[in-house]
Amino acid sequence: MKIKFGLISADSHAQLDRHAFTSRMSKARWGNRIPQVVEVKDDRSGRPVERWTINGKISGYTVSNCPAVMNDRKVKYYPQRWEEVPAKVYEPLERAKALDEDGVDGEVLFPNTPVQNFGFLQGKDSEFELACIQAYNDALAEWREKSARFVPLALIPYLGGIEATVAEVERAVKIGHCGIALLCEPSTLISSVPHINNPCWYPLWELCQAADIPVHIHESGGLASAITFPRWDGFTPNQAHSALTVPTGAFPAEFIPNLIFSGILERFPRLKWVSAETGLGWVNYVLEGCDHEWERRSLWKHGVSTRPSELFRRQIYVNFWFEKTGIAQRDKISPDNIMWESDYPHTASTYPESWKIIEETLQDVSAEEKQKILCDNAKRVYHLE
Amino acid sequence: MDNGPMMISVDDHVQEPANLWTDRLSKNRWGERIPHIERRPDGTERWFVDGRMVQLRGVASAGAVMNDRSAEPQRWAEVPPAAYDPAKRLEAMDTDGIDFSVLYPTVAGVAGEVFGGIKDSELELACVQAYNDWLIEEWAGASERFVPQCIVPLSSVAAAVKEIERCVAKGHRGVVLPAIPMELRELPHINDPRYDTLWAACQDLAVPICFHAGASAQIQLKPYAGFSPAVAAAFEALTRPASTIFIVVNLLLSRILFRFPKLKVVFSESALGWGSYLLEYADYQFEHDQIHLEGYPLKPSELFQRQCFLTGWYDAGSLQNLGLLTTDNILWCANFPLATSTWPDSQKFIERSFAGIAESVRRQILWDNAAKLYKIDKKKKG
Secondary structure, three states: OOOOOOOEEEEEEEOOOOOOOOOOOOHHHHHHHOOEEEEEEOOOOOOEEEEEEEOOEEEOOOOOOOHHHOOOHHHOOOOOOHHHOOHHHHOHHHHHHHHHHHOOOEEEEEEOOOOEOOEOOOOOOHHHHHHHHHHHHHHHHHHHHHOOOEEEOEEOOOOOOHHHHHHHHHHHHHOOOOOEEOOOOHHHOOOOOOOOOOHHHHHHHHHHHHHOOOEEEEOOOOHHHOOOOOOOOOOOHHHHHHHHHHHHHHHHHHHHHHHHHOOHHHHOOOOOEEEEOOOOOOHHHHHHHHHHHHHHOOHHHHOOOOOHHHHHHHHEEEEEOOOHHHHHOHHHHOHHHEEEOOOOOOOOOOOOOHHHHHHHHOOOOOHHHHHHHHHHHHHHHOOOO | OOOOOOOEEEEEEOOOOOOHHHHHOOHHHHHHHOOEEEEOOOOOEEEEEOOEEOOOOOOOOOHHHOOOOOOOOOOHHHOOHHHOOHHHHHHHHHHHOOOEEEEEOOOOOOOOHHHHOOOOHHHHHHHHHHHHHHHHHHHHOOOOOEEOOEEOOOOOHHHHHHHHHHHHHHOOOOEEOOOOHHHOOOOOOOOOHHHHHHHHHHHHHOOOEEEEOOOOHHHOOOOOOOOOHHHHHHHHHHHHHHHHHHHHHHHHHHOHHHHOOOOOEEEEOOOOOOHHHHHHHHHHHHHHOOHHHHOOOOOHHHHHHHHEEEEEOOOOHHHHOOOOOOHHHEEEOOOOOOOOOOOOOHHHHHHHHOOOOOHHHHHHHHHHHHHHHHOOOHHHHO
16 A cells, blocks of 8 residues: 555445445346345335345445535435435545545445445345355455555355355455454354354464454444343434444443453464454453453463453554544553544544544654554554555 | 551442341241242252342352452352451451441342342332341441441332332431343333432432442343353453443433432442543534533533542553543442452552552542542541
């Protein structure tokens, strides 16, 4: 990647074109089950709108989650028809112009609409799942062919067993993917999938370590349905949105201790994990808390031989976009483990004033540390030299 | 030790003794439904309440006073007396430099949630009252250094209010409540105004509401089935405090604190590490979601600063970078006798946590905040 601005977003969301799946999956075999944009009647207004369907079922409340690039951000408008979706969201070369406009050199790409829970979990049909995943991974890999500014992350299939998962990741790496994005704990969503700590996953970690591609969890990592405060009907939509969004730090704060105690990091000491869109301010809790329990309970006698904070700094990376708390605690986390993210084009995105927000948030940070956090760490983690 | 600075531990647990409920509830009326200890076929003992086994890792939670902190007592005979005997507890506090101790239950649930699940409201009330009376008679009666807090029946808000009034009159100084009571029985959501008489009672009686972490499985990630008991317990000790994040966010959105501006809320066993970040995120997201336009006169951080407390015990980094947490919102504890406890090294932990912190701040967090909240008189130590 050519560095002009000195800024890489370690978490942005790629909107695939409306034909991404229909042009890649066999119509004869999958018919209308293929993910596609169709016209439907809106439940509330009764007006015709467009939605993605997957497996024939409507997915989501918008045709593209991209409020940051719509006219008035305060309104948080989500496009209701494909023609409303700006090309700078789904057309790679147009999107590159938006990066220039925002002073961003490149971006690590997580999924956007219609992907839910980092996959295509539809009943038990592993072949349909794999076909969707392959179409997704193929379509996103083409972004990288068009411009090295895009750093694609592959999605993985869950339903076909670990051999199928490993085979797809091997294939994805060959076509240019730079990491994988997965659910924190897939067994909370699909009971037939083994717990992430289960040794049956080891071949996947082996492969990711050998290929040096990081494993990513993102925001709630699919845990939001397994761990949640009961919804209150008295909240307005805005309050309900805050109620869902603000506790996001609880997910990594509960999941990362599992990762640390799982033995995965010790067994695969060069495997990298990235926690995206979770901020930093919970990390201090995990470091101090895990070390405290490790010491108090002599956990080295119970299979956790390395001090948790050492494991964290050796193998776990975290992203931030706005908060000052985490930056103030950066020495405890280590400035080598922190990467900036823009979250383009979601509602929380710093676009199109990323540098302005960075100047505010990083005002007390030395130039050397800034360089690491804004650019060099991502270059190193994703081999973007 | 009386010459040194004083300390109130705001979160310790009593271990209810084997005969607490069997001595106080009518055997004729309730029979085997009375909370009691049973020996299981493998020789280990567990508590049973109304036919259900209490989900503890042993017959008590006393890791801090066991030889191996990862081994909870499996038989009553193994439980160290400092867990259940007030006189021995005072000695343990002396060893650790703790002057006063605010008490939470164990068998009744860390937030009283075990009895809240009893369908029969008369049995629930009998269990709750027996605990509350016992705590006053056996602990508060033994020493002024113990600060008793009552648990409440959840069968109805009216029953809860009645019990709170009864208990505060008897000397209880805090109200322990599960944050998600509606998961225990058919109840309105905690944010529902039907609870307002409960909040009003606590505000009027000037006793804090205490939401102890770990009372609800639905906000904690389950430990991996393949974890050894030691690692599973350590993992739960991490998800417990983190789960408080959900409770704080809900409370700050609920408007309860707007309706009851003098109500104080303690998040026990919360730890501090996530607090500043959560408040910053809440302020940011509330503005982003334009919630200030929807009748919220204060920012979440301002509301929290006015009425809420987090509790630390090993935390160090947060004291160095308070951010939106203020020294007014922090309490300290030993967490005795849980495995995570700093006992018997609490003073060493405090030295580490407060290194470089002004003496006045240290005194505020270790003494002033809790003394004010629980109306503790230094002279009462005796």
